[in-house]
Amino acid sequence: MEGPDTEESSRPTESRRAKAGKSSYPPSPEQRKLIMSPMGAHRRSMKALSSPSPFKDSPDGAAQSPSRLESLQCHFTWNLEATKSKMIRVRDELVDIGTDEGNVWLGHIYNLQGFIHYHLGFMEEARDFFSRATETFHQLGDADEAPCLLVNYGNLAWLHHHLGEDTESQAYLSKLDTLMEQSPPPIQDELHPEVCAEKAWTLMKFNKDKKLQAADYFQRAVRMKPDMVPWQTSRLLALVTRFKYENTDQDADVLEEMRMAREEDPDNRYLAAVDLLLRAKRGEQVQDEAHELEEKILMNPVSSYSGIKTLMRVYRELECYDEAVDLAEKALKKNPDVRYLKRCAALCYKWKIILFKESRPAQSMISRAISLHEEVISLYPHSCLLKEVALANVYAKSGQGLERAEQMYQEMMERDLEPADKQILYNCYGTSNHCFLPRRMRFLCLPSSFTSAAVNGFGGTFGLRFSERGNGTGAKSIVIGLLRPVTPQTSRLLALVTRFKYENTDQDADMLEEMRMAREEDPDNRYLAAVDLLLRAKRGEQVQDEAHELEEKILMNPVSSYSGIKTLMRVYRELKCYDEAIDLAEKALKKNPDVRYLKRCAALCYSWKIILLKESRPAKSMISRAISLHEEVISLYPHSSLMKEVDLANMYAKSGQGLERAEQMYQEMMERDLEPADKQILYNRYAKYLFYDRREYQRSIEYHMKAAEIPHPSFFQQNSINMLKKKIDRGRDRMCREIREFLENLPGSESL
Template structure:
């Protein structure tokens, strides 16, 4: 095969190298933290896909040997999960390896993987010219989901995979979960049959904590009382650390239908049993901060503030690639302390002096500092200036949207003119 033919064949592959997964270096580094957390979940049935995406991220970070090792690990894991030596679940993996060896200049090895992809596609063809193989739909859906891409596209790919291969319980579970999540972010009545779909999925996948928690949330949306079921779900503390997303969903149920304080008590119990699981520390820290900053009608107890500060200091060392977020969170807690309020301003001043390079990081920092100035320093003028700084960065983000909403609420003639002249954000 000529070099031109090889390039054309590579570009036609369905794999991470052709899915237009473009992210900044800081985001890729933060994703490696997330990958590590998910890879340590006991019995994670998406582990092969985790290693595939992790390998691609390592390649994008310039760590080619680590990428190759992770791609090999992905193949071994996928085969082990499927209890077979080869199958269509390897199409994406072989495509990744073909691209990696191509970039490394090992064209013979790249060609060998292209031949393996051809052999798999011949043995396991797509059901039609317009459709992908269900294994590809499932992995593409999982990848887009993990990266926080288009939720409706994630739902569509999972639905196609589950419809083509209905015996794959994981795919059906993921389809129903993301159908629910998509509704949370769009039309709450998008699918009138959602509750029944969730009930059926729960019967097929009864150990999935995330699915059960979302099912209870959907019951509550339809005016059902769920307090007893939520408490029962939290009954076996020793089993609750198995799922990052499951614990997150369960604690959200506690906050919504029992109390924020009970959610913290539960999170601390689980952390006590699994003290070495770092994502649990992150969850516990998050809920302390949320309780202190957003749910305190009066000054929170100093012991609670001290515990939150200790946890957030630990997070800064546990998650070095997320230190900016963790430090701004720490500052917001210091601002609620009776004895250390000045430390909040010190942290923000240090972070502003270093001025992060990434536009999205600037938006987060400026937005959080603006809120600190407004709520904790009563400096409305400077708060407005920092919200304007956020809005002026043409990058689509939650923080830009939040700052614009605040500016619109408090606008005068100067702000009106500023908002009229804003650039549209990059997609």
């Protein structure tokens, strides 16, 4: 389930605060001003530092500090491992909780914000948030020795240590010692309950796997302070919200605990919304109760702890999408500038447009959804990937926005995303294409380890589309796609025949017969037709007339990579008809001058003509056109253009006057921090450049060795190995002995 993670909105009533012995909380408006004021935070920090420290005059104080720091209970020692994008998402979630008075987690929020900002590299902001946490916790306790300060002082000790401010760090360690002496934990050898509670709350913010651990820490805290209702409520929420996107049945004990928690904490609207959602998932009709809760939530819906998003999910579970949208619009009407409510509203419109199957959404609704999503993306610029995905899907449902949706997905996939974000994107792309795009362009993204499973385990249902460089790009996924609503045989066949993109591997008779049958079964599939022609061209058949016939059909709509145009260009290459490949590219570009994919294809055709044709020197005008195209393509694919940069360097090398520019480009590429697979590609291509263009044969061998020794099986590694073996076979190179020893010592050499 989406929204605040498990701990949310555990806000005790005034009577509960008194019962919990926290009469000084929440702070008054004057106290709130002091807490939020940087000057107030600074005064508190100086007061903390003014306490005497036993380390100040200790000759070995500095030596004691690291081990002492490691023993602290605080964010820096809790193994809060998260990627940068995850940290940013949590940071934004904390902002959406708000800082209104009455939030018992306010000090915890500031502590976690400080830790996140430290890890994001914002040291002064980290210092400020930790100081705000100090101020907030001072309002909770009547003295500097309040146990709720333990985690905060530990964070400050670590922060000052990392900043090289050892005196300040030792001062906080001293204060921690004093605090522990004056306020020992209620149970010997146990953490303070306040520490347990804050650790539990913090763990829940990072991933669902830690929610059970968080529930355990809350249980330990409650055991020592049974009157703390927020801790009891949060423990239960940690248990019941572990499975956000699943309809996992809750056992009877948990449901009974939920009933008791609602009686114990009747004003907690987030808890009430979670209860309704659980019951709705069990099939109960809770619509009337949802309407009653809606009125209460709308009194103050601005915080992510208000329960509004969970109530929207109740309406979704009941398939009352209009009521979810109506709730969002009501909240926005009262609070038009609250970004969290705009995010919730965008979510509701997405549900209505994508999940509601009975009728096509009105254009006005689609326009409102697009507008909201665009605004939300601008309000969450560093944590908006899922909203960008949602926007692409809304465009896809608009009826006229498929091209825009595809463009958005391609732009997202070209970014340098973290693995977890790539996984999200590939999953959403596969799902969205399966639901929305034409059936000949459905995709499902799987890890590369699923290659054989795609062919065998899926029973031929899906066709494989390998990344453009095979295994040589370091790509972490293989896209598996249904090209059309075809038979399983066709998809299985495409998976098999496209495995060896760069090789002239003969296809056996059975496979060729399968191809013939597939074309009869699916006569309008132009991509399949192009693959068939390419296979036959590789076998030496003269398929030029059929290629011309297919060209006319493809040029009717060549803009997609699934049109078959690139494969048809490869047919012309196989036939050594480079001019016809270029002519096809230019025809497609003339009809569609702004389509970057066609520009990429055109650049490829020109590189074939210039680099592969040996009969004559290419004209200056052709080289100029090739260079211009490659430069434009590199700008259009800024994060996935290595091969095009290599090709551009080779264009310069072939120009007759550009060897110096080519060498400069290669050196610049080799200075980058590339992944091993990309380095392998670069070394292989540079070795060939050295051999053919610069006639530097020894350096060429050295770079083939560099490519071969990178432990990444690929076409490029094998190609470099083959080049080295040829040197040995010819026996004329003075490095033959060195090459032989190199190959013998190469890992896996026994299978070469």
